[in-house]
Amino acid sequence: MAGMHIDDDAGAGWSERLARQTAAAGARYRAAQGLLERIEQRRRDGMRFPDDPDRLARRARRLVQAGAVPDESLSAIAAEPNPTVADERIIGASNDLQSSAFLPRGVRAAATVGRIWSTADGRTQACATGFLVAPRLLLTNHHVFPDAATAREAFVEFGADTGLDGMPLAGTRFSFAADVFFTADENLDYALVAVAPGPDGRAAGDVFGWNRLDASEGKLVVGDPVNIVGHPSGRLKEIAIRDNRLLLRLDEFLQYQTDTEPGNSGSPVFNDQWEVVALHHRGVPNSDDQGRTLNVDGGVWTAAQGDAAVSWVANEGARISVVVRHLAAQASTDAARAILAELGPAAAAPPPAPAAPAAPAAPAADPGTPPDGAPPAAPSAPAVPPPLAPPTLPSPRASEAAPVLSGIPGRPAAFGPDRQLVFLHGRSQQGHRPEDLRREWTAGLNAGLTRLGFPTVDPADVFFPFYGDLLAAALRTQESVPAGFDLVADDPAAAAAPASPSARDLYERMLGQAAEQAGMPVESAAQEDEGFALGTVVRVTRKPLDWLARHSGVDRLVVAAAFRDVAVFLDDARVRDEVLACVRDTVPASGGIVLVAHSLGTVVGMDLLAGLGGGPTVTGLVTVGAPLGLDTVYARLATAGPHLPSRVPRWFNGWAPADGVAIGCPLRGTWTGLSTECSVDNPRDRAHDIDAYLSQPEVAGAIAALLGLTPR
Structure with a gap:
């Protein structure tokens, strides 16, 4: 791959840069005194998290969707009539009662952090x-690596930890490949540099993992704790957790209260879900009205007194969302774009679009809270508490011999004579009752509608075609090998592969293309023979599947099975005809329909719309979690390419950047007929879940607009 580097101010001295950046951090703190006073007043008034209501609502929604709040706490909070108070209590419950997964997740995140030697x-x-932000990309500070030449003379050591007995463990060293990629910015104080493979040819991220950067909203509010992992003063890895909190959110930086030392430069700053929220770069000094740094005695500090004499008031890191957007702007060449694509779709995702139609007026925003560079989330309706409890998941039927169920109709004209709501589900719904699935979908939608101030939808008004049992029966004839536990655990790509050679070929090509679009380097897709007698699936699909799963956070078997089902549907004419016939049996025969489709359902839906003929008219289409951006998919649709049927006047597409199935998104620029598209910030561990999508205000707002709903 062609080399690239951007040297920034290489001639400036290290101490001069450090002094400039320290003075700038102090100036930002001094300029925010008015905001700090308002925050402290809110805290004195009893606000545990003294942020504005919109920020609290975003954070609470993200925590509920991620399952970070105990069910018992949600039940107690659900009766709270004040949305802002309820949001505060949700955030508080998340902070106070950490699940046992907090520690192993922290260990996994800490493994991605390395000690830099110069x-x-x-x-x-x-x-x-x-710390690693892609398999071969490491993020640190500009003042650590002001130029590529400095990085070339350094190396990074992973695993520089202590064991359970307190004794040092042996670390693993990797050199930097600054000639392959290097970029840095002094203002945000970041440097992103490529890491050379280890002696065994493996990328550092393949050994120690990496952090998926996420530019979306809702990861932190004022008062939230932050966790920092680093190598203070060059020592073995140390962690600062719990007794730390966010003090200020500025345009480009976060300032927080925590203990760090000089060697912490370049450390990741995590929230309690171990998502990266900032790149730590330095302490914030106290300063006088003239901008002079003060010492611990209140006098003017001088360099001769040393860092220990500085009166430090906070620590500061560059907001990761700002760093990510700045990095995206550096992709001025094909080589740079190819390398930065390894950061993943979450890093390159545009800010979420505002929901339509407009939501009710928001509470007065704090004028001292700077904008985040993205439109605000839809405000909470002032009189309606948010639906806090996650929907109940459907239970599988007890017997495999249960009868094959079909869809259930909704009440005609529930939304008017030309608007009937149709939900079209995706894969892996066999063994569930359609009534339960319809309630789950409706509960997710109602969560988003309530946040926007719209009336809720009665599940009985929704048409719900159901082809889950039929598809499962058809797929059983496509199983290539018995999916025993050992095979599934060792190689889910082979376990999920279709038996038909043509379907298997399509499946392999879909996985490969999806991984490439997710930023997998071409060399990572090279074939390798693992020595198993499972055919080409093992050799071709293992690395793309691993890349998709690790890049998105979605389980490998879930990703493999999703692409398997799409491949079988598109390749097997009999399966395709049976599924479409089953869906048409439940879709209204006349009037107008608003079709909401998810995952494989978006593929089925495109075929359905292309073949409706003289059936119902179409008021609009909403797709979420769609694999429609892959040419291996849209080339085989009944639409004969990425062309929305002309009978559909409006089409909204929503996608989560961490969704391992919606890799081909965004669709704009590929598909014709797309009216509106936006990314949404589903939690990483539920990025593909339908209720997570439907509860997002952008998606719920689009459905409300197509149904003609009006706010209360």
């Missing part, structure tokens, strides 16, 4: 921290 005047010493 060489100067013939002496090698530990100087800073960095």
Whole structure:
């Protein structure tokens, strides 16, 4: 791959840069004194998280969707009539009662953090921290690596930890490949540099994992704790957790209260869900009205007094959402775009679009809270508490011999003579009762509608075609090998592969293309023979599937099975005809329909719309979690390419950047007929879930607009 680097201010001295950045951090703190006073007043008034209501609502929604709040706490909070108070209590419950997964997740996140060593005047010493944000990309500070030449003379050590007995463990060293990629920015104080493969040819991220950067909203509010993992003063890895909190959210930086030392430069700052929220770069000094740094005695500090004499008031890191957007702007060449694509779709995702139609007026925003660079989320309706409890998941039927169920109709004209709501589900719904699935979908939608102030939808008004049992029966004839536990655990790509050679070929090509669109380097897709007698599936699909799963956070078997089902549907004419006939049996025969489709249902839906003929008219289409951006998919649709049927006047597409199935999104620029499209910030561990999509205000607002709903 062609090399690329952007050297920034390489001639400036290290101490001069450090002084400039420290002074700038102090100036930002001093300029925000008015905001700090308002925050402290809110805290004195009893607000545990003294942020504005919109920020609290975003954070609470993200925590509920991620399952980070105990069910018992949600039940107690659900009766709270004040949305802002309820949101605060949700956030508080998440902070106070951490699940047992908090520690192993922290261990996994800490493994991605390395100790940076530099060489100067013939002496090698530990100087800073960095962390992996892609298999071969490491993020640290500009003042650590102001230019590519500095990075070339350094190396990073992973696993520089202590064992359970307190004794040091042996670390693993990787050199930097600054000639392959390097970019840095002094203002945001970041440097992103490629890491060379290890002696065994494996990328560092394939050994130690990496952090998926996420530019979406709702990861932190004022008062939330932050967790920092790094190598203070070059020591073995240390963690600062719990007794820390966010003090200020500024345009480009976060300022927080926590203990760090100089070697923490370049450390990741995590929230309690171990999502990266900032890149730590330095302490914030107290300063006087003239901008002069003060010492611990209240006098003017001088360099001769040393860092220990500085009166430090906070620590500061660059907001990861701002860093991500700045990085996207650096992709000026094909080589740069190819490398930055490895950060994943979450990093390159545009800010969420505002929901339509307009929501009710929001509570007065705090004028001192800076904008985030993205439109605000839909405000909470002032008189309606948010639906806090997650919907109950349907229970599978007890017997495989249960009868094959079909869809259930809704009440005609419930939304008017030309608007009937149709939900079209995706894969893996066999063994569920259609009535339960319809309630689950409706509960998710009602969560989003309530947040926007719209009336809720009665499940009985929704048409719900059901082809889950039929598809499962058809897929049993396509199983290539018995999916025993060992095979599923070792290689889910092979376990999920269709038996038909043509379907298997399509399945392999879909996985490969999806992985490439997710940023997998071409060399990572090279064939390798693992020595198993399972055919080409093992050799071709293992790496693309691993990349998709690790890049999105979605389980490998879920990703493999989703693409398997799409491949079988598109390749097997008998399966395709049976599924479409089953769906048409439940879709209204006349009037207008608003079709909401998810996952494989978006593929089925496109075929359905292309073949409706003289049936119902179409008021609009909403797709979420769609694999429609892959040419291996849309080339085989009844639409004969990425062309929305002309009978559909409006089409909204929503996608979560961490969704391992919606890799081909965004669709704009590929498909014709798309009216509106936006990314939404589903939680990473539920990125593909339909109720997570429907509860997002952008998606719920689009459905409300197509149904002609009006706010209360």
